[in-house]
Every structure is written in structure tokens, then in C-alpha cells.
Amino acid sequence: MNIIASDSSSFDGLASMLEGYDCPAILVSVDYRILAINQHYRDEFGDVPLQQNKRCFEVSHGYSVPCDEAGEDCPLSATLQSGRKERVLHIHQTPRGKEHVDVEMLPIHDNQGQLLFFVELLRSVSVASVQDSSKKLVGSSKSFNRMLEKITRVSHSDASVLLLGESGSGKELVAHAVHQGGHRANNSMVTLECAGLTDSLFESELFGHVKGSFTGAHSNRVGLVELANGGTLFLDEIGDVPLSMQVKLLRLIETGAFRPVGSSTVKHTNFRLICATHKNLAQMVKAGEFRQDLYYRINVFPIHVPSLRERQEDLVLLTNTLLKRISKRKEYHLTDSAMQVLKQYNFPGNIRELNNILNRATLLTDTNMIERSTIQECLEIDRELDPLIDTSSASQSLSITDAGAGEDKEWLDLKTAEKRYLSELMAFHHDDKEQVAKVAGISLRSLYRKLE
Template sequence: MQIIARDTDQGIARMLDGYEYPAILVTAEYRILATNELYRKTFGEIEPGDGARCYQVSHGYDRPCDQAGEDCPLAAAQASGQKERVLHIHQTPRGKEHVDVELLPIRDEQDRLKYFVELLKPVPIASTTSSMQALTGSSPAFNKMLELISRVGPSEASVVLLGESGTGKELAAHALHQISPRADKPLVTLECSGLTETLFESELFGHIKGAFTGANYTRQGLAEAVDGGTFFLDEVGDIPYPLQVKLLRLIETGTYRPVGSSQIKRTDFRLICATHKNLWQMVEEGSFREDLYYRINLFPIHVPPLDERVEDIPQIAQSLLEQLSGAKKYHLTQSAMRQLSRHRYKGNIRELKNILSCATVLANTNVIDHSIIGDCLEIHRSSQRMSEAPLDLKSMERNYLQRLMRVYDNDKKRVAEVAGISVRSLYRKLQETLESEESSGVLLNK
């Protein structure tokens, strides 16, 4: 225990070492009076004296958090007189880190608020810098999502992740599983898009040998594989209506029968769903069961699109590059980063990853500058324009090769390498393109 201020109640200060998390004792005026050993190991020593304030030490602010644009758990605890909790980004010896802050009020003999115990619980599922293992970001929209994940993760409540395609809903599902009591059990994913009734039942419940034509062996279903763990149903809104009642029965009873079997089996799992669709609108339209909607929608979490968290793009981009780099470490220049931050991403993080993947192909060194990003964005925009108008395969190939020729200044060897064809094949395809254009010109001139 470290005593910071001279007027500290020694008995209360000693209590801090009984907590399993880093803890500090503060006054209603934000003065830090004492810290426990876990706090000092995690966040470092605080200089003794009467001037240490929690907002100065934790954030480097010159005023309380609620006056600096953030939620302040201490101010909230004073207003409510009860325990309060909020997610903050704290300064640590390792840099900025997400911390789940819990404020516990302590009253004196006259039932007046005298002290507050601040518990600081690290959030290992997120990082404010690039990370290959954790959710990455520090924007208000990201922090709001992360706070909800941190709150519901340790419970057994069903969660539905709502957001556009490419926003990272699967990564959020992994984070929920990681901080749940089932973390040491399997996380099993079922991609619900494009499943026929037979395939859905076989995937979900398994089948016995001879259950249907082609069932040459007994197969374990995902319902059995997930027993004790977390079941992630990705794009749950794509499940055909006739199959939804079978899923509802599994969720409500925990029982199922493998296809072709009369044996009833049991399974136990925590449910996480994800969708880019408006499920309630589907309920009103009659394409999604209302009873299933209420069963899975116990705790909805909005996963924000990239346009709502533009300030996170540099960290996300660096994290994606680390995943793409392998042995070769790529670096983005500041001008390239600004260009990425200005772009509007219809495909969200998935689109950003595609652009960076293109950049690693175009880069001749491990430095990716604004010109390379510009070329990738142009290729990307051209691809989007092509997808808007239906083209035959020859036209798509021709447009693709023409774009590569422009990007590589007609370097046929490099273009052939990027396109994955021989230089000889490239010459032949370019000749066919020239002949096609000449033929079109002749026809137009007639």
C-alpha cells in the first residue's frame, strides 16, 4: 500500500490491498490518497504529495474527465450515491490502454460520501495501437462498443452484433468469447448464408450413416461440437424462414436429433449472432420469426462502420499491414495514411484490407507512400464501377489488364507477374484487345 496524502484514513487505505484489481483511494475533489500494490505494478508509482489528481495521473488532463469531453465515474457516483462504471483510456507505462473503471463510494458515520475506491480493470481484448490479436481503436464509437462488450462478455446473455458488412463483427464475437466463463471451451461458427434445409440440418445437428443419399458416414454436427462453448451464428438474418423454427427449438430446449436418428441429444452453449440486416423490419415483413427475434436479441451491440471511427483508421491500417506483411514489414508514410483516412469505405474494414493488400503487391520496397495508395484506390474505384455495370468475362479481363498497364507504366513483365500470367500470354491478350478496339472503330466509322 502506498499513502499519497497525509490526511488519509489508514484503515480504509489498507483495505485497497484486499482487491484483486489495481485500486486507488480518492476524495470527492479527485485527490488520490492511496494506491494498492497491484496498481503500482500495473500503472507505476505516484509521486507523494497532496496535489495528485486522478484525472492528471490517468489521462494527463488539467481538469476532471467530464469537463474534458469524457464520462467521469467519480462525478456520476457523487450524483447517484451508488457504484458507477465506465470504460476509459488510461496512460500507462506501456502507453495508452483501455481500462474498465469501477467507482465504489464509501460513506462516513453520518452517511455522507467521504471517499471513493476506484478499481481499474485492464481490457485485454482491445488495443489503442495496432494489434493482431485484439480489437483496435480509441474513437468514441469504438469505445462505446467496447464498453458494451466488456459488460456483457462475462455473462451468459445472448448477444446480437448489428452492423454493416466488413465492420469486424466476427472479431467482436471472438472478443465476447475470450472474456466469457466459456473461454476455455470452443467457439464454433456457423455461416448461415446460402444454407439449404438439408445442409442446414446436417451442419447443425449432424447425421447418421445412411440418413440420406450420399451420407456414407456418421457426422458430428456443430451443436455437438459447441457443447460447453460459444455458438456464433454469422449472418443469422439469412436463415430461410422454414429453418428458423428448428434453430429456435435448439436455442430454447438445448435438445436436437441428428438427421436420420431417433436419439435425442443435449447441448449447452452461449449464443452470439451477427447480421447486417434490419431484423425487426424482416419481422414486420414476415421473413423472420418474431419469437426467434426476441430470443436472440437480448443484448444488441452496434458495431460501427469505419466512417463512424475515422480516427481509428491509422491504427487499424497498421494492424492489417502486420497481418499482411509476413516476414516483410511494410510501413505507411504520413501522406499515405492521410489518403487512407480521407477515403470513404463502403466495405468498411474489409475494403481497407483489400486496398492495403493491393498496396503490398504494388510496392517495390517496404515503404508504401501516397502514390501507391492512390493507384490502389483507382484500381478499387474502377473495380466498383465495373461491378455496377454487367460485363462479360473478356471485357472484365481487358479492363483489368488495361488498368495494370497504366499503373505500371506499360511494364509488361511486371504486369504479367501481378496478373499471374506469362509475358507471352499478356502480349497475346493485349493484341486481342487492340484488334477488338480497331474492329469497333471500323464499325463506328462505317
């Protein structure tokens, strides 16, 4: 394709070509100039005055230099180096504010292989937000964006996903994002929390059972794999699946076939599998605690879910978002000094711990402003409940205890401390188990198990 830059009819033809894409698309020159845009782009991001020779990084980011010179990945620069299409996750300025956008850059060459232009395709990432959001993943840090880029790549496939990250880092929210971003989004995502389940309970939960198959089976029960048919099955804490049950899980994944407990009828199901764990499965395989064949089946596309320590730049955004989720009736804010305390804290419990701290803070404060002293008190509660938690990174600013003050302190064992904490929560919330589970940051099923 030989195109002369001054030939306006050629540009008209290229602009018409852009209308063939089902997403916002722009034509970019090798020196970053926007030459044409399609109607999808106008509808989603607004018009671009082409006569002003605007460059792509000026329009999308407000930069005066290309993205790679401003500390971000640049798909155009990457395409120039590789000679093939490249894909990058960016945060773009839009009429609605900053948004995550999946950018794909396609090079256009002439008949002699000379690079002429680029077609840039832009797809908004609907499962995440750079601003406060009640339902989406939120974040803009580099580690968050790396995770989000993997989510956008794998969502539209049926590949099994393994989410790896510390407890409390938000793996279940990531699983929902993968599900919502794919073609199964209109069907159910069914979750099984594998931690603490015996062999028989795991099998019954997963496959269902028929009436009379065991003591207490008073009626037929549909298993979660059957409920997940056409949708997604999320196995949380897959590392806790009993070794004896792993072979049955492997057969289910490989064939889609299963039998409810006590039944001779073989059923079939079709689901997308997402697993999550905070454990090192590779080490468990070496130790003989996890089947190697199952490990390779679930580890098709691993995604690292960063800890809160890895995404400190998101702390303010996460705090504001969580406060809005905690209380829809009253708008809470942290003072600058209170936020500074949080910024110096290590968060061994990650986002779940942050959520707990903010829940406590809204209960302890008498106004909508959460002061430094309130946050310090909330962190002191965590310290008392779990003496193993490392709060050394915040000790200087928190001034939680004076030197030597803890020498005569009588430390509780973890089980007793947890029991006391839950008892106090139950009393405070008048035995409202759903509210207690929310404040404690655990599932309702886990709460019932802990209260037994």
C-alpha cells in the same frame, strides 16, 4: 463510518481495505486526490507518490482538469450526480503505454449519508488495444469505446449477444472478443456462416448427421452445436437462416436439445450464443421473413459494431495494424499523402475493404513505402469491380478518371466482375485458395462456393 481527514490511522485502515479487492483499486477523495492504492494497482500500473497529493486524472490521463472537462466521461462526476456506483471505459496511461481500462467508481458514505470518499476499481480490458496488435480489437475512437464498453459489460454473462453492423465492419472479431472476455474462453468458439446455406445443409452443419441419412452421408458427422458444448456458438449472418429452419433453431436455443439428421437420439448441449447480421431484423420480422420469437431470443444484448466511417479517428491505427498482419516479414508504411487519400475515401466495404486495399498495395509496391499513386491504383480496382461503390467522397483527391472518361466504358455485371477478379487472384497466387481467400477478405468456404 466517521473518518477524520487528518486521522492517519483511519487511512491505514482504508488502505488495508483496498487489499481485499482482486483488482487494482485506489481510494479517492471528493476533490479527486488519490489517498491510497492497493498492491494490485502497484503491480499493474506502478506506484503513486501519495505525499504529492496527485489527482486521479493527472495520474491516469496526464490531464490538468477532470476527465469530463477534457471531453471524456468521468465516473467520479457521474457518481456525484447519481449517488450510486458508476462504470466507465477509459483509456489510461500505463507503464506499457495507453490501454483500455474498465473503471468502476464506488461511493463511501458515513453514518449520516454524507459522501466521504470513492473506491475506484480498475480492470484492464485484455481483448482490445490502443496500439498495433496482431490479435486484438484495435481502436480508441468514441464509437469504438462505446462498443468496447458493451463488450466488457456482457462478456462475463451468458446472455445472448446480437452484433449489428455493416458487412466488413469486423463483427466476427467482436464475437471473438466477447468469447475471450468470458468464463467460456478456455473452450471453443464455433462459427457457422449462415449465408448461402440451404435448409438441409444448414441442418446438417448445425446438428450433424448419421451415416446414410441422405445421399452423400457416407459417415457420421458431429454437428457444430455439439462441438460448441461448453463454449460459444457464433451464427454469422443470422438473417440468412432459412425461415423453415428458424423454428428448429429456436427450440435449440430454448432447450439445448437437438437431434442429428437421420437420428432418433436426442442430445443436449450448453453454449453461449452470439449472432451477427448486417440486415434489419426488425423490418424482416414485420415483413414475415424472420420469426418474431426467434428475434427476441437472440436480441437479448444488442451491440452496434460501428462502420469505418463512424470511426475515422481509428484509420491510421487500423492501417498500421493491418499492414503488420498482412506481412510479418517486411514492414510496410504509407506516405503522408497516401494516408490522406485513404482519409478522404468513403470505405463502403469497411475494414474488410481497407484490408483488401492494403493487401493489393503491398503486392503493387516495389519498396516498403506505399505511395499515393499505389493507393489510387488500388482504389481504381475497387471502382472497376463494383461500379455501385460510391467513391464520390474521394473523387477530387484521387483523380481516378477525368470528366467524361467513363461515358464510353463498358461496365461489367457484378457476377462477371467478381469472377474475373477471383480468376486473376487465383492465377497470381498459383491457385493457393487460402491466400486468395485472405486477400479477397472472404472465408475459404465462401471462396469455394464462388468458384463453383
